[in-house]
Amino acid sequence: MRWARPDRRAPDFHSLDPRAAPPPVTDSDPLLLDASGVVKNYGAVTALRNASLSVRRGEVHALMGANGAGKSTLVKILTGAIRPTAGHILIRGKESNVHSPAEARRAGLVSVYQEPALIPDLDVADNLRLTQTPVEPFRAWVKELGVDALDLREPARNIPLAVLRVLDLARALAAEPDLLLLDEMTAALPANLAERVLEVVRNQTRSGRSVIFISHRMLEISALCDRATVLRDGATVGVVDMAPGAEEQIVELMLGEKTGRAERRRATRTGEETVVDSGATPRLSARNLRVGTKLRDVSFDLLPGEVLGLVALEGQGQDELFGVLSGSIRPSGGSVAVDGRTARFGHPADAIAEGVVFVPGNRVEALCMQRSVRENIALPFSARIPTWGPIRRRMENGRIDDAIDRLQIDTRAQAEVQRLSGGNQQKVTIARWIATGARAVLCFDPTRGIDVGTKREIYRLLRELAARGTSVLLYTSELDEVHLACDRAVVIFNGRVVDTLSAAEADEPTLVRAAYGLTGTAARPAPDAPAANADPVGPPA
Amino acid sequence: MTATTTAPPALSPGRRFRRFMADYPIVPLIVLLAVLMVVLEIMRPGIVNERWVANTVKFAIPLAILAACQTMTMLTGGIDLSVGTIATMAAFIVATQTPVHGPAIAVMIALVPGVLIGLANGIGAGVFRVHPLIMTLGTSLIGTGALQVYQRTVIATGSEVPDALAWLGTGVTGGFPNALLVFVPLAAVIIYTLRSTGFGRLLYAVGDNEKASRISGVHYWQVIVAVYIVSGVLAGIAGLLYVGLIKAPSLSLAEPLLLPSVAAAVIGGTSIFGGRGGYAGTIVGALILRVLTTLLTILHMPEGLRDVLFGLIILVVTAIYLRITSDT
Structure with a gap:
């Protein structure tokens, strides 16, 4: 608990606040933020090796990187939530001494995170008071962002997610930050609101303000951003000027030397091969599944004796998809069928009765x-109940x-x-x-955080299960291993299936491009079940 | 690490001792019980004799049965604060119905409130997710109120404790209290249920990790409804034995046993957070509480001071016990 400092209360001190009178034009340093050589170690684990990020005045700067590249660690360091082990962070050319998000706010750096930040039990007005946000500018921004008729006395918990995200943004804008940090801002927004948000973000830069923009949507990045910094394995590997063709360059940078490695690995696929009869009745099929705004429209077939990979960046609807298939979540639309018969799962027990079982990635849950x-x-x-006896x-x-x-x-x-x-x-x-x-096993990232040897064992086991006729749906965050374990891979982006690939095609670069929404649906009708037959890696056993 | 497997060399003797204690938590409890009896014998030589043992056991049995209710509900992460009321209702109803319907039917009627309150507790806690502490406290108050209403309707009938219950409650045959005829089979069934039936397995599972049990196909509400009904029936049985022992039904007969029943289960090593514990420990816990009571009684202290000491000893024993049996 921090006590409010006098300068946050007394208006007299506001003139000392640097953001009250920004001197953007006269400042000799064109860089608003300049972080270099940033290192962060957690014990023996290195989260950031050598990250750098410079943001010019008046630009929208994208921060890119695959899952685990170090984006969120860098963001936390910039906003003062954690301290770097080493490195320099200059704000307006001066060494930053930001040690908490509140101090970052005072230095003119305001962030909007992926999860809504309003306190659910307080109404909007009280939430604004908590951060000392002026109400009138806030109202103006809310309107500007395309949300009319907002009742400030409405408790935050009654407000729909998309609007909450807009309110978070409006609150950040009302603080008139020099540098606005947006993490997956558009992920939960419907198209019309997302457009307004992007427009407002673009306009920010007119007055010399800057924005750091984190998104998994490559199209937004190329439409909105001036430059992009790419992180890989905890280090900045490149800064790209956004121009036609820059997307490819970014993907190359994110992948690094892995492109060549995938080729070599292809030969080392482990475990038994199976013949997947693509004409067979699917063991499990999903048709137009929807869950709220997260899962929008997903259809695919899981064939008997097949390991089907599911590839998605974080938060693309895969959690909801597994929830529906395992009986934990009821879909808001669409249907699930087991062996061709429509099934309604109201409880995991119903799914288990059909032979559909769930292996969560989080062992504490399982x-x-x-x-x-x-x-x-x-x-x-x-x-x-009949099995409650001896x-x-x-x-x-x-x-x-x-x-x-x-x-x-x-x-x-x-x-x-x-x-x-x-x-x-x-x-x-x-x-x-x-x-x-079990007849269909739903594995949600089963190899997260375990050693390489055990990983291999688990992949081998999944192949073994498939060889005995069990079907496996495997969501994995380790894209470079998809082709080792899977017969086919389905790529989900923004709650929809965007691509279906055979194991041979499912190398990491292809998957990353598809997962970022760069390829897919437009090029190819999904789902294309016969892809498994075209798999040149798996000779019929 | 169990005793049957080879221990990795890295474990220090202290760690190994704790693992042993964690795997066999009953051992330190029995040691404590023995120590208390030795202390008692030293303070008052000759007191630990056949009669004293039989008497202690006699009084420990209703407590141990109520503590079984706490053990089973605590394993699921809950608690049953309605057992005192249920036991009191059973005792009062059996005494007032015997003159009208005879002992056999009176016993049947006496167990009905336990089933109903247990069902209500189970539905509240399992289906509507009311916290068991609140749910059982609420039904307990309702039960107490209903008993007062009931009392007015039976003022004319008088009360009579059935001979069979009096024989079970107070009788001693060949040095053994007759109540053991009920308690030994009951305890055996409870221990067997917890260790070797699917229901027992689920009590531990839902208390340890409800999510994990859910994805394994367990319907939480079924387990919770069942365990609170069982708890209600056991509390009713405890009330019947207790009225046979005290022979004077009242509107608050078994209420004083409520908190000791929770204490017995906790001392016996059942975690109030669920998923850990067992009935054997609870039985020893109930015995320890009874011996402690004797010990404090013979000290000839003022009642208030005795309660203070009693509470302190329970806290210290539980703290030490948790320390030596937790392996982390």
Whole structure:
């Protein structure tokens, strides 16, 4: 808890505030922000190796990078939320001493994050008071951004998400920042609001103000931004002037030398190959699934004995898609069919009854941490009321032992799952459904944060499952491994399927281009199920 | 690390001791019980004899049954504060219905409020997600009120504790309290249920991680409704045994047992956060509380000071116990 400082309360001090009287024209330094050599270590882990970012006065500057490249770490450092291990950050040519978001705000740097920042239980007016935002400019901005009829007494929780995002932006604009930082600002907005937002952002620069713009939508970037800084593996790898063709240059930079590596890896695909009969009835098919504004229209077929990769940048609707398919979320539109029959899942139990099971990426969500390995694997055996009686140990033990063997789970610390390593915990979440038996496995980023060896084992296991006729839907954030594990890959962008690729085509550069919405739907009708047949890597076994 | 597997060399002796304690939490409890009895014997030589043991066990049994309600609901991450009221209702109803319908039917009627209150608790906590603390507190008040209304309707009938209940509650045969005839099978069933049935497995699972149990296909509300009904029935049984022991039904007969029943479960190693614990520990916990009561009684202290000491000892014991059995 920080006490409000006198200078934030007394209007007399406002004249000392640099943003009250910005001297943009007379300033000799053309750079508003100049960060260089920024390093951030978390213990032994390096989040940023050597990041730099310079923003000129009056430009919209894109910050680009794949998941995990270090964008959010850099943003947090700029806004004072965390401190860098090393590096220089100059604001208006002077060494920055911003140590908190509030100080950043006073230095003229205001950010709008991906998640709505208004406090749900307070009404809009009280939220404004919290940040000492003047009401009239705020109202003007809200109107300018295309939202009419806003009631300031409305509690924030009753306001729809898209409008909340606009309010966040209006609040930031009302503070008249020299540098506005927008993180995925347009992600939750309908097209008409997004357009207004982009227009307003563009206009900001007329008065010598600057904007740092983070987005996964390449089209917006090229339409809006003047320059783009590209991060890869914690370092700035290039600054690109936006001009026709710059998108390709950005993608090249984001990928780095990986383009060549993918070629070499293709030969090392592990595990068993399967024949996927594309004419067969799909094990699981999704038709025009919708969930709120996140998942807009997704259709695809998961064939028997197939590992189907799902590729998406963060927050493109994949969480909602898995929620619907596993029975945790009810769709607002569209349908799911299992073996050609329409299925309605009101609870995960309904999906499980159809053989559709879910392996969450977050192990804390999937495991009873204080229970033993065996109890965790056996949990589904007792889920239904008729199975609440005496446990059939002999039947269970056989299946559990078999699953533990197949996954080679290290059982030395099996009395409590929380004593296991992350990789072993992940194996337990999969072993559960191997012991119980499943016909379609939905794996949500199962290899996140586990070591390379275990990763390989998990991919091999998924291939093995497919070889035995189980279908696997695999969402993974590791794009360079999609072609190792999958028969086909479906790319989702902004809540829609934008591309379907065979394993042979699904190398990282192609996937990244598709995931950023640069290729796809326009070029190719989706979903194209027969793609699996064209897979030259998998000779019929 | 269980005793049956080879320990990795990295574990220090202290860590290993804690892991052992974490895996066998009953061991330190039994040691504590033994220590308390030795202390008692030293302070008042000769007090620990057959009669004293039988008496302690007799009084510990209703407490241990109520503590079973707490153990099972606490495993799911809940608590049942209505057990005192349910036990009181069962006791009062059986005493007032026996003169009218005879003991057998009176016992059946006496268990009905437990089932109904348990059902209400289960629906409230499991379906409408009211916190069990509030839900069971609410139904407990409703039950108490309903009992007062009921009392007016039976003023004319008088009350009579059935002989069978009195025999079970107070009788001792060959040194063993007769209540063990009910308690031993009941405890065996509870322990078996928790360890070796699908229902028991789910109690731990939903208390440990409701989300994980959900994606495994478990319907949370089914488990919660079932456990609160079971809890209500057990509380009713405890009330029947208790009225057989006290032989004087009143409108607040079993209320004083409510908080000790929670304490017994907590001392017995059941986590109020759910997912960890067991009934064997709870039984020892109930015995420890009874022995502590005796110990404080023979000190001839003023009642207030005795309560202060009682509370302090429970806090200290629980803190030490959690410290030595948590392996993190």
